[in-house]
Amino acid sequence: AADKFKVALVLPGKADDVSFNQAMYRGAMEYAELNPDLISLKVVEGVYDVADIDPTLRDYADAGYDVVIGHGYQFSEPVNTVAAQYPEVAFLLGCGVGYQPNSQIYDVQLEAGGYLMGVVAALATQSGKVGVIGGGEGSEITRGHEGFKAGAKFVNPDIDIQEVYTGDWNDTTGAYEAAIGMYDSGVDVIWHSGDGIGLGVVQAAEEKDLYVLGNVEDQVTLAPKNVLSGLQYEWGNALERIFTSIQDGTFIREGEKETIMINVMNGGLSMTELNDVKGWLTTDDIAVIEDVYAKLGENAIELPEVP
Amino acid sequence: MSNRTSIKVALEIVGTVLMVVGALLIGAVLVVLSENNPIEAYQAMIAGAFGSKQKIAEVVVKLIPILIMSLGVSIAFKAQLWNIGAGGQFLMGSIVSVAIALYVPVPIWLRIPLSFAAAIVVGAGWAALAGWLKARFSANEVITTLMLNYIAHYLLLYLINGPMQDPYSDLSQTDVIPDGMRLTKLLGPTFRLHSGLFIMIAVVVLMIFFWRTTLGYRIDLTGQGEKVATYSGINVNRTVILTMGLSGGLIGLAGWIEIFGIQFRLLDGIAGGLGNTATIVALLGSLNVYGVIAAAIFFSALLCGGASMKRMTDVPYSVVDVIQGLIIIFVIAKNVVWDRCDPMKLFSKKKGYSQHAE
């Protein structure tokens, strides 16, 4: 049909980074498949060079795309400029700041997920030492890590938490080394906040035969004996909401719009099922987890604020 | 003579074109393998570089930092100093530009020249550091500049997550610099082309004269060998540091321009591939100002074209890198093959061995 939405998804990273990019890629693909006569999707990868973002967005707007998704906070500035010049095109911005009538920010409430992972880790650990490994510091990753610490502390206030940033989203090697280091020092459960690095952590867990908590994707198949659980992103429902608003014309409007979040409440952020091979979690532990999970679902938990 | 040179230039161009075509042909194979139509792909590429006023403006936008940086790099290379630290020097330049633009409590009109000068000085300092290490400890500059790249990168990461982080969000970036400071857009708001262009032109003009200046000669001579340079009354160590400084200064300047013209803030990924590109362009242009200009224009077009080919077709992003790599290799190969089977012979009657030695 002619009235199909032409959608362009611009990814800063690779569509298979097992993380931020991949989650959105999958979400968008699935959504496109579900609504074949609503949207036609074009994906471009590896637009990391900030100077290249502006022309990219512009290109698509010129080429008659109706929706352009800039998936990453580094798109904020370009989206704001370009959106202003193409008022009829809808721009979606992953995280980031600033808003235009025709732009909409979406984000993941990783602090919630992190909190949940913190709780699981703290309950599972036998040594009283847990760890969290991330790629680049900043935005939702930092929030996730804070959430993790809060969750762990909630279970056991004087738990020992180790934290490492590899400084590079894709430094699998560094993450592996970091994880090995943590495990060697007695940590027995690590949550990784995604990206190429996650893979390194999972591998380390497998080698040391200890637990790891995944992110973004259900990673249990990566290491069936060692992936205790993990988070899963579901951008589909965010997109759902956005596109309906686009269809019913409520998308483009003046004034402050609140960020469209995927979180535990709306099921955009879910916990993959527990795979406690070692049986470290007692039934009450599991009860606690369920409880926290539920509470997060009702937004009944006070989550840490990151300035 | 002039007529001979014009023939030579013509031949140069012909050769380059041939080589580029060759590279594109191989690239086409990959395009086909990935089930895409090479014709469309390359159309997209060309359109992406010259398709519209907008596109051409974008090529120039890219050209500004690339040209300035490769001219900077070529200064060091001329003295046989392998400064592969352009990326780092660029970052250092950008960092202080933003720092001053945001934090120094003086009126805006004063912050602009201040940051401008600071960017040059800091870029120069960062490179001169490597120069000093070489002069003082004979620490190989290939290593030091490389290491300094990494260090500058992590310094940036530190600043955008710590002291300089944007107070209004939790994002890893600084606040944007005030509107009043930004370089004016030359073709109106819908074009990014900014007045940095004039700085670039100024730099080019300077560089055209540079190799005729005392300093230019001194640097060139230092590159001819430590012994002959010293013999000619040059203080080699001092010149090494100075040369690196100049080189880094220009690169730092490029950093300033990018901040005030395009980026407006610090965040990861502002350097992009500029460092490597500058090195490549400088050498493709065989360190000669006009050569570098040509190479820089060519490369900016290539980058823009590649980017839009990535966007507008389903050709995998990787193919663009492959094509770039091929082009680089083919073109350097040309320079030699060309000289070897010297097509000039077709035109010049028997003459001595002057063009023999490279």
Next chain:
Amino acid sequence: MASLAVKMRGITKVFNGVNANDHVDFDLRKGSIHGLLGENGAGKTTLMNVLYGLYQPEEGTIAINGRTAEISSPTKAIALGIGMVHQHFMLARPLTVVENVMLSRKSRRGIFLDTKETARELRELSDRYRMGIDPYSKIWQLSVGEQQRVEILSAIYLGAEILILDEPTAVLTPQETEIFFDTLREMRDDGKSIILITHKLEEILSIVDEVTVLRLGKLIGAKAVDETITKDDLTRMMVGREVLFHFPPLTRDPGDIRFRLDGISAMNDKGLVALKDFSLELREGEIVGLAGVDGNGQKELCEVMTGLRPSVAGKMTLDGEDVTNHEPAFYIQKRISHIPEDRHATGLALNWSLKNNLILKSFARPPINRNHLVQTKKVEENWLQAEKDYQILAIDGDEQVRCLSGGNQQKVILARELNCEPSVLIANQPTRGLDVGAAEYVRTRIINARNRGCACFVVSADLEEILQLSDRIAVIYGGRLMGILPRGSDPLEIGALMMGKGLEEKLEERELEQQNIH
């Protein structure tokens, strides 16, 4: 004519358009020493490179010991029993003598090195020809003369029956040359055939059996060398004109002291003492020649005098002003010119154009440079002037010096160093490797400089040259001044001093003085 070791016919080698060799015939009798003469660029090295398989000729045939041979590579040549000692040493300085030699031969231990055996054999051979080479010493530790011997040693070691020597004596002292020639004679008597390229005619006359002369790539002729032949005959064949061998002594007395060295000491690159309180004075309008065996501190001395090397003791004065240990630029300012020993690495920027090499030292100063810009027009004029005054042969001023013959390269340096009306000229081995024509030319120039009142200091390992030029002759040995002799002193006496005669006495004297002082 049965026993020809080498028979080359109609050899033609073209280098982009230039006939380096133009239908050259060349015969080498078995068991003879054959001289090959010619100006710089005449084609001697090229011809020999062809014989050694380094270059492939466009035309011509080669027969070795009567059998025609296709010499496509040095390996082939070596197999045919041809050995070559190149004009510029072919030795890797960081490696040892054996390592350098071993390479040319299959190892007896297959892929592994057979260092021990080779070293032993080398030592034997070296003893046999009284060369005194330690196979295990690193090349950079050896004097030029020793390196020369290493080259010859390895050639013989590789079983060379035909030995090509390209300007072997250019770097040897008379004494060394004598020893070297004895060795050659012994080899000849062992039935080896030797080709000797040299620019020194005395040598041709003293040792060579036959001589072949090339000019501009063409064969001029070949003849047997006997009493009847004189230097002048050879010169005429070579250059096609007479050449001066005696230069006018200075007519007016030298002026007052220009440059004074006072107890100068200095280290060499390896940090060992190379100059031991060396004192000397140069007067304006005189030529002081410094005789001495290569590597006795001449290089260091010249470098100290031009700021390229610090002195650790003593003091230098120029027109009374203290000029000890300044930067090179300072001495250039003071118009102290320097013709360095190492033409290629120090004296010239090989990849630079002729024009620019002429202004190496002056591009920062007017008239070449006006308000920090080098004036291309001035540079061009400067070049044209030099080309005219010094008859530099080149296509144009933009040609790279790399492409010039050593002779022309030397002229470029000369032009540059003499143009600034120097007050002092320090010339280290100014004619090494140059043909008689070029050498004469350089020497005349130095004489002229002197006559214009310049204080000239000529360092040469070539005693002949010293005797021709010097108004006073200083002799150096082991970094010490052995004595100063007047013009026309007895060569033998000088030679003796060069070998260090009387050093002991001097040391004793010194001690006595010391005691007297206290």
Next chain:
Amino acid sequence: MLSEILSIGFLTSLLAGTIRLATPILMPALGQIYTQRAGILNLGVEGTMLMASIIGFATVASGGGLWMGFLVGILAGAIFSLLMAWLSVTLRVNQVIAGIGMNVLATGLAAYVYRLLFGIRALPAKITSFQAVDLPGLSDIPCIGTVFFQHNVLVYLAFALVPFTWFVLEKTMFGLKIKMVGEHPRAADSKGISVTWIRYAAIVIGGAYAGAGGVFMTIAYLNMFTESVIGGFGYIAVSVVIFGRFDPYKAMSGALLFGFASALQVRLQALGSGIPSQLLLMLPYLMTIAALIFASKKAEFPSAYAIPYSRMER
């Protein structure tokens, strides 16, 4: 915190990590000793490693077996480096740009091949990598065991190559020829040694070692391929060679130093030393520079370093 750092557990873990991280630098570095000794500066190592890492990995993933993959990786490295040889020896182009060009090419090619073979998938292709060899007795000696005897076989291979490389360079004709060609190509030529051949050989061997290092990353260190799997090891290796003055043992210490710094850096982060992560991340690079300064002494570069040779020029 200091107490933790001094704890045996920390130190053993740290040293084990050091050795692990040194390996992918050491392998290519050893190879580059041949190459650079022959007078060729090959910055293309990074790309060579990347190509080998993907091709070797693909081999294993398609059921070729680990050793097969290792060999194929080595082969890939050797073949890719032929490009460098052709450019720098036959065409005599500037070696710096040739190297960088190769890296650009490899970056694209590797990613392209990976996509072509594995497509875009939810979870990355994964293989079972070389496992730590368990040396009965040795491996379970308390600390020593953990530090030295719980690595996979390729790690040992890499360190075994150190004396081997030394031996080849110092004790064989080939090694001597390489040195000669790097020092004085014209002399080598006139002694009947083919400069071209030796330089090709030296570059290809360097490529093979680099290949080994590259494939090590994907089938021994990690068990998957990512585009940034080499992450600068190639460049570091080149530095390490210069830093180690072209000597295998010094190069090894260089690699170990870098490995140590990297391993220390992550562990310090984990222990929550108040220092910001990004500053700790600088450590390896700062240490390298520091080491250069202390090891200050003119590195005796081969005289013909990075200079093309032609018999026809002087």
